[in-house]
Amino acid sequence: DAGVIQSPRHEVTEMGQEVTLRCKPISGHDYLFWYRQTMMRGLELLIYFNNNVPIDDSGMPEDRFSAKMPNASFSTLKIQPSEPRDSAVYFCASSNVRGATNEKLFFGSGTQLSVL
Amino acid sequence: AQTVTQSQPEMSVQEAETVTLSCTYDTSENNYYLFWYKQPPSRQMILVIRQEAYKQQNATENRFSVNFQKAAKSFSLKISDSQLGDTAMYFCAFMNRQGGSEKLVFGKGTKLTVNP
Numbered sequence: 001d002a003g004v005i006q007s008p009r010h011e012v013t014e015m016g017q018e019v020t021l022r023c024k025p026i027s028g029h030d031y032l033f034w035y036r037q038t039m040m041r042g043l044e045l046l047i048y049f050n051n052n053v054p055i056d057d058s059g060m061p062e063d064r065f066s067a068k069m070p071n072a073s074f075s076t077l078k079i080q081p082s083e084p085r086d087s088a089v090y091f092c093a094s095s096n097v098r099g100a101t102n103e104k105l106f107f108g109s110g111t112q113l114s115v116l
Numbered sequence: 117a118q119t120v121t122q123s124q125p126e127m128s129v130q131e132a133e134t135v136t137l138s139c140t141y142d143t144s145e146n147n148y149y150l151f152w153y154k155q156p157p158s159r160q161m162i163l164v165i166r167q168e169a170y171k172q173q174n175a176t177e178n179r180f181s182v183n184f185q186k187a188a189k190s191f192s193l194k195i196s197d198s199q200l201g202d203t204a205m206y207f208c209a210f211m212n213r214q215g216g217s218e219k220l221v222f223g224k225g226t227k228l229t230v231n232p
Contacts, residue, residue, distance in 0.1 A: 033219065043207065043222040056219060089159065093220075104151070105220055107161035 006092050006108035014116050018080040021111045024073055025094030033105065034067055034077050035091040043091070049075065082115045089113070118143045120210050122223035129198045130231050136183075137193045137226050139208030149211040150184065150191045151220070156204040164206070167191065198230045 005024040013019055025032045033048040047057040052069045060067070064083070069075040079086055089112050093105040119142045129135035141150070152164040167175045167184050174182050179199075183192045195202055208223040 035222075042224040045219050045221070048219055091161065093161075104163050104166060105161075110159050112159075 004092055004094050004106050004108035006090075006111050008111060009109060010112045010114075012114045012116065013082055015083055016081045017115075018078065019082045019086075019113060019115075021077040021090050021092075021113070023075045023077070023092030023108060025075070025092070026106055027073065029094035029096045029106070030072070031095045032069060032075050033091075033093040033095075034075070035093065037089040037091060037110070038087075046077070079113075082113075084115045087113055087115050118145075118210050118212060118221050120208050120221055120223035122206075122208055122226050124226045125224070126227045126229070128229040128231055129195075131198055131200060133198055134194060134196045135198055135228065137195075137206050137208075137228065139191045139193070139223055141189050141191065141208070141210050143189070143210065143212065145212050147213045149213060150182075151209040151211070152180070152182070152191075152193045153207045153209060153222075154202075154204045155207065155225075156201075161207075165193065195228075200230050200232060202228060203230045204228060 004026055007022045030051050034046040035043050036046055037043045044059055046059045047067045048055055049069045065079055067077045089110045091110045092108045095105045121140045123138055148169045150167045154162045154164045165175050165177045165180050165182055167182055174184050179196045181194045205225045205227050207225045209220045211220050
């Protein structure tokens, strides 16, 4: 398996533009997580899905952020409009935690977002 | 809400020596998992070691071992025979297994530098 695949690896955009980050989880995993990493706040959970359904979005900073999971193999995180304070590394992770005996998250390589 | 605290923002160690990274957490739950993740400069999040709260025996993975003190809510990581490739950010993380929550809560991280 290729692991969790995120795209793009780097994204540079201007303030006010729409940004879409993409994630393909590991096949067979039924949990998908979006994390944001900054120097000041560390790794923060934004939202997670179980079987394509959002379970907890309490970490989504504000209405400018939205996430979707239209099917088991694809998820997006959208920021509209983007602001400089959104600059961070965004990680997607997947797992098949429930019922597994070796619970762990598999992370993608992250998207480095810079909003100018 | 669960919190994870890593009190050492940065540490350094000489190659071949042993270093211990500290982690404490706060929870009222009894059934949970604890993890240490490594993030090298490549940005990839790599699982180092995992501990189940109901197991009294400390987890070990080759040169990596933990000292799990459940009553004290402490979960330190010991790296023996440190290698240059161990240079990375290390994150302690907590996952609650009760109440249907599968999310991983991370500490702020410890930057470890292994010196030749």
